[in-house]
Amino acid sequence: MLKSSSLLLLSGLALLVTACYYDVEEELYPTLECLTDNVNYSEEILSIISTNCYSCHNAASNFGNVTLEGYAALKTRVDNGQLLKVIRHESGVSPMPKNQPQLVACDIAKIEAWVAAGAPNN
Ligand code: HEC
Structure with missing residues (x-):
């Protein structure tokens, strides 16, 4: 019981983190893309x-x-x-x-x- 709920929490977190990462990457680091x-x-x-x-x-x-x-x-x-x-x-x-x-x-x-x-x- 404890195991599956923490798994759920983890995958939820992972989803959040990747979604945010893709959203702002270009705005935050345009110089990485253009030298x-x-x-x-x-x-x-x-x-x-x-x-x-x-x-x-x-x-x-x-x-x-x-x-x-x-x-x-x-x-x-x-x-x-x-x-x-x-x-x-x-x-x-x-x-x-x-x-x-x-x-x-x-x-x-x-x-x-x-x-x-x-x-x-x-
Ligand atoms: C599809 C054809 C086409 C492409 C692609 C094109 N041009 Fe032109 N260019 C023209 C024509 C035709 C003219 C003559 C002025 C007019 O008819 O607008 C011109 C004029 C110019 C002029 C003279 C400025 C002026 O006001 O007359 C410059 C400088 C120029 N082009 C640079 C470029 C550069 C730099 C690129 C690429 C980033 C480019 N052109 C891509 C067709 C093109």
């Missing part, structure tokens, strides 16, 4: 831009007369301020990626950190 230290062009930035932007902005597509293929082309848009504006959906530019959901917060944070570090070709 913005030493963001590099060759892996992280290139992967975000090629996945989300190259369909319209590689050298061949060149939508809106904008190519983002390669470091030099992308750096031009960093220097004129357009890159951050379009991904942040600021006014005065077309929000990008065009007709698609905004980039996930971590991708935006990585691009912001990379630009803040001087957009190195690393």
